[in-house]
Amino acid sequence: MLIETFPVGPLGCNCSILVDPATRSAVVIDPGGDFEAIQGKLERAGATVASIVHTHTHIDHVGATAPLARWSGAPARIHEADRFLYELLPVQAALIGVDLPEVCEVEGDLVDDAAVTAGGIELQVLHTPGHTPGSLSFVLRTPEGPVAFTGDTLFRRGIGRTDLWGGDSQAIFLSLRRKLMTLDDATRVVTGHGPGTTIGEERRANPFLRRG
Numbered sequence: 001m002l003i004e005t006f007p008v009g010p011l012g013c014n015c016s017i018l019v020d021p022a023t024r025s026a027v028v029i030d031p032g033g034d035f036e037a038i039q040g041k042l043e044r045a046g047a048t049v050a051s052i053v054h055t056h057t058h059i060d061h062v063g064a065t066a067p068l069a070r071w072s073g074a075p076a077r078i079h080e081a082d083r084f085l086y087e088l089l090p091v092q093a094a095l096i097g098v099d100l101p102e103v104c105e106v107e108g109d110l111v112d113d114a115a116v117t118a119g120g121i122e123l124q125v126l127h128t129p130g131h132t133p134g135s136l137s138f139v140l141r142t143p144e145g146p147v148a149f150t151g152d153t154l155f156r157r158g159i160g161r162t163d164l165w166g167g168d169s170q171a172i173f174l175s176l177r178r179k180l181m182t183l184d185d186a187t188r189v190v191t192g193h194g195p196g197t198t199i200g201e202e203r204r205a206n207p208f209l210r211r212g
């Protein structure tokens, strides 16, 4: 399994490309910007995109979604509870001071415990609301152990902000405790921005997850 994660767009959103080596079928997580860079990596891997999925629809995570969907023909998929944020992209663009990205049809079909498949790839969908109402995490089982893509819900030594549209601090703590912190300590974590970590490391050292 090829897993490549790289920062895209002005806010450095981590975009991940997963490619099944046998079928060259691929999933793209959070194409937040820099469409040409994403396209180039997919072309070099000989990959065909089966699904474009989003941990949430803040503007920095969807900047290259429309051109990628048009070029690849793959569906752009979100949790339905984040659709209002996709419709608020002009407001998000004005607030952050970035250009308004092109938009496309998005399917709100990613629900808790669904599976996203592409060849031999199977991503388990976890609904982890709080940073946004439709925030998702994705868990990939690999021979080297599980990998969780947590978007802006869990960072290395931090958690996502909950002061933006639909943010809910109680909900994010429940998502962390009931969903992400039930994963094995060895689970590698690809975060929405910045360095990766593991579930075990955050369980021990993340100041937002220590109780008391």
Ligand SMILES: [Zn+2]
Binding pocket: 056, 058, 131, 152
């Ligand atoms: Zn966000």
Ligand SMILES: [Zn+2]
Binding pocket: 013, 058, 060, 061, 152, 192, 193
């Ligand atoms: Zn973000």
